Amino acid sequence: MALAAGRAMLMRSGVRLGTQAAARGGNGARRFMNHRVVVEPNTVPGVAVIKFKNPPVNSLTLEFLTEFVICLEKLENDKTFRGVVLTSDCPGIFSAGLDLREMCGKNPAHYAEYWRAVQEMWLKVYLSNLVLVAAINGTSPAGGCLIALSCDYRVLADNPRYRMGLNETLLGLVVPFWFKDTLVNTIGHRASERALQLGLLFPPAEALQLGMVDQVVPEDQVQSTALSVMTQWLAIPDHVRQLTKNMIRKATADHLIKHQEADIQNFINFISRDSIQKSLQVYLENLKQKKH
Numbered sequence: 001m002a003l004a005a006g007r008a009m010l011m012r013s014g015v016r017l018g019t020q021a022a023a024r025g026g027n028g029a030r031r032f033m034n035h036r037v038v039v040e041p042n043t044v045p046g047v048a049v050i051k052f053k054n055p056p057v058n059s060l061t062l063e064f065l066t067e068f069v070i071c072l073e074k075l076e077n078d079k080t081f082r083g084v085v086l087t088s089d090c091p092g093i094f095s096a097g098l099d100l101r102e103m104c105g106k107n108p109a110h111y112a113e114y115w116r117a118v119q120e121m122w123l124k125v126y127l128s129n130l131v132l133v134a135a136i137n138g139t140s141p142a143g144g145c146l147i148a149l150s151c152d153y154r155v156l157a158d159n160p161r162y163r164m165g166l167n168e169t170l171l172g173l174v175v176p177f178w179f180k181d182t183l184v185n186t187i188g189h190r191a192s193e194r195a196l197q198l199g200l201l202f203p204p205a206e207a208l209q210l211g212m213v214d215q216v217v218p219e220d221q222v223q224s225t226a227l228s229v230m231t232q233w234l235a236i237p238d239h240v241r242q243l244t245k246n247m248i249r250k251a252t253a254d255h256l257i258k259h260q261e262a263d264i265q266n267f268i269n270f271i272s273r274d275s276i277q278k279s280l281q282v283y284l285e286n287l288k289q290k291k292h
């Protein structure tokens with residue numbers, strides 16, 4: 001369903017999938033390439049590396065979300081792959097989170113389409129049958145942090161400029177319950193209470209201490225560490241690991257699935273308010289201003 005809708009959307013936006021999107025790398029390995037998401041099979045058998053390539057900041061545009069979901073779906077359907085490392089091709093930035101322009105000055109139909117794409121992306125990542133390891137090689141606020149939190153394991157680059165967290169309150173936004181649930185499931189209730197209300201973005205040492213990430217390593221070792229962690233996870237037979245993952249995550253995902261339409265309506269109502277539109281515009285304007 002998501003794949004069909006995504007394909008239709010990508011056709012509308014001019015992105016071609018299938019054979020046009022596949023190329024052969026120098027070593028003969030198959031390399032799926034769309035515009036904004038690059039998928040590379042790696043030297044570790046059964047493992048692919050997905051690189052986010054939506055410059056300048058890997059913001060989660062509608063097109064990006066759709067390509068990302070399609071890539072994951074293709075890898076899940078290709079039985080040669082058992083694990084995926086998620087990382088970024090944009091230096092210093094894992095993902096800047098939801099694209100603010102998708103939530104600013106648009107109509108309700110657009111907000112509905114965008115929010116459904118955000119929900120579908122989260123459900124796809126959170127419930128993936130694949131082992132997902134986030135190799136976080138840059139800053140990752142809000143939606144970028146959500147993607148990392150939804151993986152099975154997180155390796156973060158040891159660079160104090162790279163901050164991670166759900167900073168929505170600083171934008172005047174309230175996190176949806178499923179963002180909150182994902183954080184609570186990772187770092188616990190009390191730490192989430194503080195982090196969410198204050199919109200805290202944590203440097204690597206604090207993220208590690210909180211359990212927001214599993215490992216902090218030198219920047220040039222993020223991907224290699226993610227790949228060696230993957231070997232440990234792949235030593236477990238898929239079916240028992242998948243059933244165990246599903247048992248742990250199902251209730252959290254079902255909560256959204258059950259309330260998906262209401263959650264979309266809530267988003268439309270909230271984001272359409274004049275006051276919210278104003279704070280998003282001011283936030284975007286401040287991002288531009290800081291350059292001058």
Ligand SMILES: CCCC/C=C\CC(=O)SCCNC(=O)CCNC(=O)[C@H](O)C(C)(C)COP(=O)(O)OP(=O)(O)OC[C@H]1O[C@@H](n2cnc3c(N)ncnc32)[C@H](O)[C@@H]1OP(=O)(O)O
Pocket residue numbers: 056057059093095096097098099100101139141142143144167168171173174175176267270271284287288291
């Ligand atoms: C009810 C809704 C609930 C859920 C809501 C939201 C969840 C979210 O994910 S909201 C998004 C939260 N994200 C952020 O707060 C990050 C904002 N960005 C930054 O802090 C910085 O851009 C960042 C640290 C990521 C990178 O810094 P720089 O390398 O210095 O780059 P610039 O700041 O100059 O940015 C370059 C360019 O990109 C635009 N930009 C940045 N972030 C976003 C974004 N999230 N969406 C859209 N566009 C973004 C920025 O404005 C610059 O644009 P130009 O000025 O046109 O070049």
